[in-house]
Amino acid sequence: MCGIVGYIGSAPHAYDVLLDDLHRLEYRGYDSAGIALVRDNGALVRVRAVGKVAALEEKLTKRAQVYAKLGIAHTRWATHGAPSVRNAHPHTAGAITLVHNGIIENFAQLREEVQKEGRMLRSDTDTEVIAHLIDMAYAQLHDLADAVRAVLPRLRGAYALLVIAKGDPKTLVAVRVASPLVMGVAADALFFASDAVAIVAHTHRVIYPLDGEIVVAKRTEGRVSYTITTEKGALRKHTPRVLKWDHTQAQKEGYAHFMLKEIMEQPHAVTDAMRGRLDSDNATARLGGLAPVEERLRTIKRIIIVSCGTSYHAGLIGAQLLQEYSGIVAEAVYASEFRYSNYLLDKETAVLAISQSGETADTLAAVREAKNKGVLTLGIVNAVGSSIAREVDAGVYNHAGPEISVASTKAFTSQLIVLVLIVLLLGRQRTMSVAMGKRIIRHLCAIPRLIETVCQHHKEIRAIARRYKRYDNFLYVGRLHNFPIALEGALKIKEIAYVHAEGYPFGEMKHGPIALVEPSLPTVVIAPRDSVYEKNLSGIQEIRARRGKVIAITTHDAVDIVKHAHDAIIVPKTLPVLMPLITVIPLQLLAYEVGVAHGVDVDKPRNLAKSVTVE
Numbered sequence: 001m002c003g004i005v006g007y008i009g010s011a012p013h014a015y016d017v018l019l020d021d022l023h024r025l026e027y028r029g030y031d032s033a034g035i036a037l038v039r040d041n042g043a044l045v046r047v048r049a050v051g052k053v054a055a056l057e058e059k060l061t062k063r064a065q066v067y068a069k070l071g072i073a074h075t076r077w078a079t080h081g082a083p084s085v086r087n088a089h090p091h092t093a094g095a096i097t098l099v100h101n102g103i104i105e106n107f108a109q110l111r112e113e114v115q116k117e118g119r120m121l122r123s124d125t126d127t128e129v130i131a132h133l134i135d136m137a138y139a140q141l142h143d144l145a146d147a148v149r150a151v152l153p154r155l156r157g158a159y160a161l162l163v164i165a166k167g168d169p170k171t172l173v174a175v176r177v178a179s180p181l182v183m184g185v186a187a188d189a190l191f192f193a194s195d196a197v198a199i200v201a202h203t204h205r206v207i208y209p210l211d212g213e214i215v216v217a218k219r220t221e222g223r224v225s226y227t228i229t230t231e232k233g234a235l236r237k238h239t240p241r242v243l244k245w246d247h248t249q250a251q252k253e254g255y256a257h258f259m260l261k262e263i264m265e266q267p268h269a270v271t272d273a274m275r276g277r278l279d280s281d282n283a284t285a286r287l288g289g290l291a292p293v294e295e296r297l298r299t300i301k302r303i304i305i306v307s308c309g310t311s312y313h314a315g316l317i318g319a320q321l322l323q324e325y326s327g328i329v330a331e332a333v334y335a336s337e338f339r340y341s342n343y344l345l346d347k348e349t350a351v352l353a354i355s356q357s358g359e360t361a362d363t364l365a366a367v368r369e370a371k372n373k374g375v376l377t378l379g380i381v382n383a384v385g386s387s388i389a390r391e392v393d394a395g396v397y398n399h400a401g402p403e404i405s406v407a408s409t410k411a412f413t414s415q416l417i418v419l420v421l422i423v424l425l426l427g428r429q430r431t432m433s434v435a436m437g438k439r440i441i442r443h444l445c446a447i448p449r450l451i452e453t454v455c456q457h458h459k460e461i462r463a464i465a466r467r468y469k470r471y472d473n474f475l476y477v478g479r480l481h482n483f484p485i486a487l488e489g490a491l492k493i494k495e496i497a498y499v500h501a502e503g504y505p506f507g508e509m510k511h512g513p514i515a516l517v518e519p520s521l522p523t524v525v526i527a528p529r530d531s532v533y534e535k536n537l538s539g540i541q542e543i544r545a546r547r548g549k550v551i552a553i554t555t556h557d558a559v560d561i562v563k564h565a566h567d568a569i570i571v572p573k574t575l576p577v578l579m580p581l582i583t584v585i586p587l588q589l590l591a592y593e594v595g596v597a598h599g600v601d602v603d604k605p606r607n608l609a610k611s612v613t614v615e
């Protein structure tokens with residue numbers, strides 16, 4: 001996830017402040033970094049480097065230290081264009097230099113527009129185009145804030161921007177829409193950042209500008225001041241609030257662990273995964289990464305999804321959805337199995353790899369094996385520019401931002417969103433009706449809000465976790481789209497709480513697992529009210545008849561399930577195909593809370609690595 005920082009002050013410390021702040025944002029994950037300073041004589045100094053902030057520092061120390069009272073800097077986590085110096089921020093166009101965190105949805109159209117104006121774009125980013133638009137406005141308006149204000153209505157998507165102009169060492173303009181931005185207020189300086197972690201080192205007095213608000217920071221006669229206005233120019237008053245966080249808490253934005261922060265980020269992460277990709281008019285999805293192979297996709301009759309761990313569980317759901325809505329024969333296979341098996345692959349088959357890190361050795365090997373056999377390879381990857389992203393023929397990024405905790409949470413839900421988008425695209429190429437496509441899109445748009453509702457049950461789930469923390473074994477069961485969620489719930493509690501758990505299709509109980517049921521084995525039943533409601537209800541009664549405890553993840557209309565379960569977590573309802581996006585959240589929280597109750601270092605559980613780059 002990109003990080004932006006900015007400084008305007010009466011002392012010439014911009015250079016040191018911004019480099020320190022970039023280090024403080026390193027935990028967010030990034031692939032390149034850059035800084036731009038405006039000296040008192042108006043001259044701009046800009047340096048960018050691929051890799052760590054240390055690489056940027058090295059480049060900078062080759063130049064003399066720059067004394068400046070104004071500057072902006074950036075750590076980039078690539079979304080548009082591979083990690084490289086020319087794609088690194090800050091981006092400059094004419095007099096304007098800026099840094100950006102977010103994604104501009106209509107950037108392709110804006111790019112064309114500025115190119116028609118004779119502007120030469122030097123990067124592949126969605127950001128550079130904003131610099132050109134602001135520069136064009138600045139040439140006419142001669143005022144930085146007015147120029148930024150004039151361009152904002154043209155931008156669709158999410159952004160936090162810090163903008164400076166060559167020749168104006170006294171002004172910094174900041175604005176945000178749907179991307180984080182915080183301003184630190186000190187007596188003689190203002191600090192800007194994507195995240196308060198960079199601010200609390202300087203001051204604990206902060207302002208969080210609201211969506212669409214524009215902050216104009218000025219330095220006049222050694223004093224620093226700011227005004228905050230709406231896009232239309234109306235003045236806004238914010239009283240700074242005082243943060244009591246220390247540095248480590250700030251990195252986690254006040255959450256005890258990255259895992260919890262990432263669980264709570266899911267409404268945002270799933271929004272980013274679908275941002276700019278829904279085409280409601282045509283009831284389909286617009287996936288730029290698949291555009292080069294769109295015609296070839298029409299000829300595909302079979303898809304094999306290869307992945308590991310949590311990504312494999314997303315793949316299981318993806319395979320179900322592909323079959324249901326596109327008529328494509330689909331199956332999910334563990335990448336570690338695929339690479340050593342002899343799957344019959346032909347020209348009508350595609351292999352789709354799913355990976356958060358894009359570096360998982362087994363998944364990468366499966367992609368290479370598929371390529372070797374000449375089939376079309378596709379990817380759903382979170383880490384931009386990673387090995388799998390580079391090696392597949394075409395793919396879609398999740399845009400979930402870096403996942404720091406070893407346990408995958410927001411990557412999983414954003415993978416599911418991308419899978420639904422692919423199903424929309426392939427389904428509409430084949431059998432899916434406009435009405436069905438529109439219905440799915442309508443329900444997809446409501447998902448972030450529904451996830452937020454589930455996150456609000458956190459306390460209640462913590463109480464349940466504390467009641468069940470003494471159990472050594474759990475069963476997780478579900479049917480249809482919720483069977484992979486049972487597997488995912490069991491995996492989460494295994495890795496985070498070191499509790500043994502098994503995931504099963506509920507219908508399999510009588511074929512073995514029911515032998516285990518007794519008072520010391522709780523069963524987590526994922527059973528929203530759906531087409532298999534009665535079956536699930538009978539299953540619960542069978543467990544109860546054997547004095548087994550039942551924790552149900554269900555919906556309010558599943559009245560009898562709620563009645564018969566020992567504990568029930570009620571989640572909101574959506575289309576059955578989208579329910580996994582909702583039912584998985586309480587299971588993530590349950591595993592997290594049991595792990596915390598056991599004193600496990602949940603972000604770094606024993607024996608596990610975030611990126612499994614060896615077999």
Ligand code: M6R
Nearest residue numbers: 309310311355356357360407408
């Ligand atoms: O980076 P990937 O998605 O390829 O990783 C796959 C698995 O290693 C990963 O999902 C693992 O199972 C997680 N620890 C699950 O929380």
